[in-house]
Amino acid sequence: MSVGIMPEKMKAVVLTEYSASLSGVLRNLQVTEKSLRSLGDDEVLVKMTAAPCNPSDIAFFRGMYDIIKPLPVVAGFEGTGTVIAAGKDGKALYLVGKRVSVFSKDEGDGTWAEYFIAKPENCIPVKEGLNTTQAACLAINPLTAYALTDLAHISGSKTIINTAAAGQTGGFIRVFAREKNIGLINLVRKDEHITKLKETGETYVLNILSNDFQEQLSKLAHDLRATVALDALGGEWSGKIVEAMPAGSQLILYGGLSGQYLANINVLEIIFRQKTIIGFNLADWIKDSGPVNYGLVMSGIQERMMKGTIQITIQKTFKLEEVVRALLQYAGHLSDGKILFIP
Numbered sequence: 001m002s003v004g005i006m007p008e009k010m011k012a013v014v015l016t017e018y019s020a021s022l023s024g025v026l027r028n029l030q031v032t033e034k035s036l037r038s039l040g041d042d043e044v045l046v047k048m049t050a051a052p053c054n055p056s057d058i059a060f061f062r063g064m065y066d067i068i069k070p071l072p073v074v075a076g077f078e079g080t081g082t083v084i085a086a087g088k089d090g091k092a093l094y095l096v097g098k099r100v101s102v103f104s105k106d107e108g109d110g111t112w113a114e115y116f117i118a119k120p121e122n123c124i125p126v127k128e129g130l131n132t133t134q135a136a137c138l139a140i141n142p143l144t145a146y147a148l149t150d151l152a153h154i155s156g157s158k159t160i161i162n163t164a165a166a167g168q169t170g171g172f173i174r175v176f177a178r179e180k181n182i183g184l185i186n187l188v189r190k191d192e193h194i195t196k197l198k199e200t201g202e203t204y205v206l207n208i209l210s211n212d213f214q215e216q217l218s219k220l221a222h223d224l225r226a227t228v229a230l231d232a233l234g235g236e237w238s239g240k241i242v243e244a245m246p247a248g249s250q251l252i253l254y255g256g257l258s259g260q261y262l263a264n265i266n267v268l269e270i271i272f273r274q275k276t277i278i279g280f281n282l283a284d285w286i287k288d289s290g291p292v293n294y295g296l297v298m299s300g301i302q303e304r305m306m307k308g309t310i311q312i313t314i315q316k317t318f319k320l321e322e323v324v325r326a327l328l329q330y331a332g333h334l335s336d337g338k339i340l341f342i343p
């Protein structure tokens, strides 16, 4: 039994098959009318107002993510909306009428739809004054950047090597690093992003594709005591970064944007210079941090968003029916900001 309005059908973007190629992904995403199932006691129904696309969505569609869901399934890992119905459990009922930011990492349908069924623990109440754009992208990237920068801070690193620095998480890492007075060596792959980041006040920005990248990074990492690297790339880049860092450094791998296995790790660096590589997964961090700390951190992130310290950039909004155009736009312009589906 549930309280509130339960529509029978909704429009949704459904993934029908996994495909390694982007063209296959575009073929396999279909906009359909879908029946809504009834709510469990510990579930809420969210009327979605906006949902972004992240690199993890694309990796998931390609079958290259840690989460493999039974198909067909509604796409989308995060978004925002208003709770319009709930099962009979207290935690679910409490959310009725509230604006929430949601994420969907469990099995089952995602957020690129008119409605999304969520567990209360996957709903973050949104503060009054936080706009829809910010709320839609609240749950994943800002928190990831906070957690990663905090790990660097705890380790005592004077400087962070920040890969994919022109992207959204890379941008938020810069904000949190400045707050904690930690220096940054930013890595990008386009010269235009060196100019852009320098205009925002960054001193050290390197192009990973330049001929002298390895020497430049090694010199800076030693001069600035960069003993933590936050790596969203993987592949050969992780090996190059590890090699460039001082003895005792740690590379925290949190993304696989290169699409490659880790490569070129010099075993001597690990054995004789005590360098380490660890993985970071936000879902594990949330579990480990506990509900009280998690709530406090999310509240602080919303405050920063309202002050404008942390700003989500949206390059374009799309209707669900425009999913193909939307993904082509995003895949071609990753550093220009997120694309947002408005159902």
Ligand SMILES: NC(=O)c1ccc[n+]([C@@H]2O[C@H](COP(=O)([O-])OP(=O)(O)OC[C@H]3O[C@@H](n4cnc5c(N)ncnc54)[C@H](OP(=O)(O)O)[C@@H]3O)[C@@H](O)[C@H]2O)c1
Binding pocket: 054, 055, 056, 140, 141, 144, 164, 165, 166, 167, 168, 169, 170, 188, 189, 190, 232, 233, 253, 254, 255, 256, 257, 258, 259, 280, 281, 282, 283, 333, 334, 335, 336, 337
């Ligand atoms: N582990 C976790 O829990 C967790 C949580 C959140 C995010 N992530 C990961 O964090 C990463 C960044 O996500 P995001 O949402 O911040 O991305 P985003 O805003 O879409 O930006 C991606 C950035 O990476 C750059 N890039 C893409 N492919 C690259 C490559 N092969 N080599 C070098 N640079 C490349 C892009 O630059 P160009 O303009 O040059 O394309 C862009 O600046 C993703 O891998 C995501 O899965 C992980």
